[in-house]
Amino acid sequence: MSSNAALTDLIIKMADDELVLGHRNSEWTGLGPVMEEDIAFSSMAQDKIGHAWALYRILHENLGGEDPDRFAFMRPESAFKCAHLVEMPNGGYDFSLIRHFLFDHAETVRYESLQDSSFEPFQLLSKKVKGELKYHTLHANAFIIQLSKASEEGYARMQTALNDTIALAAGIFEPSAAHEEELIAEKVYPGEKALYHRWLDRIYPVLVKASLNLPDMETITPVYGGRQGFHTTHLAPLLKEMGEVFNLDTEASW
Amino acid sequence: MSNESLDPRVNRLKLGDASAVIKVEEGENWNVYEVFHQEKRGAHHEHVGCVHAPDPQLALVFAKEQFARRKKCVNLWVVRSADILAFDVEDEDMFANNLEKNYRDASGFKVMEKINKFKQSK
Numbered sequence: 001m002s003s004n005a006a007l008t009d010l011i012i013k014m015a016d017d018e019l020v021l022g023h024r025n026s027e028w029t030g031l032g033p034v035m036e037e038d039i040a041f042s043s044m045a046q047d048k049i050g051h052a053w054a055l056y057r058i059l060h061e062n063l064g065g066e067d068p069d070r071f072a073f074m075r076p077e078s079a080f081k082c083a084h085l086v087e088m089p090n091g092g093y094d095f096s097l098i099r100h101f102l103f104d105h106a107e108t109v110r111y112e113s114l115q116d117s118s119f120e121p122f123q124l125l126s127k128k129v130k131g132e133l134k135y136h137t138l139h140a141n142a143f144i145i146q147l148s149k150a151s152e153e154g155y156a157r158m159q160t161a162l163n164d165t166i167a168l169a170a171g172i173f174e175p176s177a178a179h180e181e182e183l184i185a186e187k188v189y190p191g192e193k194a195l196y197h198r199w200l201d202r203i204y205p206v207l208v209k210a211s212l213n214l215p216d217m218e219t220i221t222p223v224y225g226g227r228q229g230f231h232t233t234h235l236a237p238l239l240k241e242m243g244e245v246f247n248l249d250t251e252a253s254w
Numbered sequence: 255m256s257n258e259s260l261d262p263r264v265n266r267l268k269l270g271d272a273s274a275v276i277k278v279e280e281g282e283n284w285n286v287y288e289v290f291h292q293e294k295r296g297a298h299h300e301h302v303g304c305v306h307a308p309d310p311q312l313a314l315v316f317a318k319e320q321f322a323r324r325k326k327c328v329n330l331w332v333v334r335s336a337d338i339l340a341f342d343v344e345d346e347d348m349f350a351n352n353l354e355k356n357y358r359d360a361s362g363f364k365v366m367e368k369i370n371k372f373k374q375s376k
Contacts, residue, residue: 034284034306035306036305036306036307036316036319036320037316039316039319039320040315040316040318040319040320043319043323044319135318138315139315142311142312142315143312143315146308146309146311146312150308
């Protein structure tokens with residue numbers, strides 16, 4: 001069995017990504033391009049918060065972690081381990097869609113790899129979220145292909161968003177010198193490098209269908225730092241807003 | 255007349271001179287798709303409502319969150335509303351005399367007595 005420290009580190013990274021992106025995507029609620037999409041995108045944002053909660057619960061119940069709500073809403077910014085990708089403000093819907101596409105495929109390969117993890121709670125969670133992630137990536141693929149094929153403007157905006165986002169998305173797979181080898185050896189998960197390559201294999205065929213060009217991954221520099229607690233200036237205001245109600249009275253029972 | 259709505263379907267027609275003929279170009283408006291919901295395998299798909307979508311694929315994607323996120327569901331159909339053939343409203347009179355023809359009503363046949371008699375005779 002691998003050490004609690006290594007498992008805890010991995011779970012916090014995964015959960016913080018889900019929580020912060022779930023919050024970001026929920027900022028579109030009521031502002032989505034059409035009602036149907038507003039509902040779909042909000043619902044998927046909610047799913048992400050659900051994934052974060054499930055992971056915080058694993059920390060709490062299996063690894064002696066804090067209560068999930070307190071852990072989510074009361075930590076200082078430097079204790080968060082989310083990637084910079086999920087912190088970025090929404091900007092346009094083109095960026096949000098590409099981020100959703102790149103992140104949810106990354107999420108999918110990660111949870112798939114946990115299906116036969118030596119850490120049992122991962123197996124159960126992986127089974128539970130499988131159907132949701134299938135829908136999320138179906139949604140993302142359909143939108144990316146539709147918008148890229150719709151018009152010249154749509155195509156140009158999708159390609160620009162992809163170019164602008166790919167280095168941030170590659171940052172999801174920031175290696176961890178301290179814990180990764182242990183987790184791989186203990187068969188908890190296959191490690192960031194393996195997941196990164198599986199991710200590229202997943203997104204590439206969709207991009208081909210949309211006639212979008214994947215930038216040469218050798219030439220981009222993945223945006224690292226988030227996993228070590230270094231964040232963009234966008235995270236602090238988000239955390240403040242997200243925890244605002246909870247922190248009015250941290251002892252309140254909901 | 256400009257419309258400040260955030261909904262692109264509202265803005266899309268660019269309403270100008272009220273007397274001018276409005277021409278909707280191909281692809282300017284999304285289609286309406288009727289959604290049919292199947293509760294369990296083998297059951298009928300039942301009509302539950304509609305969604306706006308640019309193509310059938312996205313219609314399915316939207317229908318899933320719209321109509322299948324709470325109730326039990328195993329499958330969905332989407333059909334472009336324009337592809338549905340229906341009678342005209344004024345042809346409603348075709349159906350008018352149905353109520354009088356209750357001899358077509360299977361419940362009108364009283365056979366249980368005969369069946370019971372037959373069973374007893376065996």
